Amino acid sequence: MNLQQIEEQLKTLLSEFEQQVTFRKGQIFVIGCSTSEVKGKKIGTAGGLEIAEVLYKPFEAFAEKHQLYLAFQGCEHINRALTIERAVAEQYGLEPVSVVPVQKAGGSMSTYAYRQFQDPVVVEEIEAHAGIDIGQTLIGMHLKKVAIPVRTSISHIGDAVVTVAKTRPKLIGGERAVYNKE
Numbered sequence: 001m002n003l004q005q006i007e008e009q010l011k012t013l014l015s016e017f018e019q020q021v022t023f024r025k026g027q028i029f030v031i032g033c034s035t036s037e038v039k040g041k042k043i044g045t046a047g048g049l050e051i052a053e054v055l056y057k058p059f060e061a062f063a064e065k066h067q068l069y070l071a072f073q074g075c076e077h078i079n080r081a082l083t084i085e086r087a088v089a090e091q092y093g094l095e096p097v098s099v100v101p102v103q104k105a106g107g108s109m110s111t112y113a114y115r116q117f118q119d120p121v122v123v124e125e126i127e128a129h130a131g132i133d134i135g136q137t138l139i140g141m142h143l144k145k146v147a148i149p150v151r152t153s154i155s156h157i158g159d160a161v162v163t164v165a166k167t168r169p170k171l172i173g174g175e176r177a178v179y180n181k182e
Contacts, residue, residue: 072114
């Protein structure tokens with residue numbers, strides 16, 4: 001496993017993603033990541049903080065560039081709860097829960113993010129505007145109602161299958177309705 005190659009794959013994917021999506025300041029970007037899957041192992045069996053560290057830096061730069069808030073999804077052992085900054089929870093009216101992600105109950109990526117954030121909290125659910133799923137971690141439960149997959153040339157980060165998605169408002173009304181295309 002080449003950590004530099006993994007970082008470059010993520011940077012390429014994020015660059016291609018940002019060319020296809022328009023972000024607004026203060027939107028939430030959810031990240032689900034199985035570092036085990038990145039290593040080519042079964043999800044939840046071989047996590048690694050070294051992979052989380054390598055991936056965190058491009059996510060941080062991406063969020064800073066687009067003025068996004070990052071939300072890191074934990075593993076099933078904490079019911080896929082999300083690590084975010086307290087200020088984000090307050091801004092979006094999200095109630096923190098009493099759990100701290102650790103490698104064996106939360107996963108390496110959310111554990112690493114928790115340690116990097118200035119004032120981290122964990123919340124049970126969120127409605128993110130866009131996101132990335134590395135290793136089939138099932139981030140869909142944390143995206144706004146209408147998620148749209150975005151295709152890039154990168155289909156894997158390491159050995160993990162990767163999917164990126166944006167969201168859009170629901171189209172309601174019917175055949176006479178006129179829609180604002182964002």
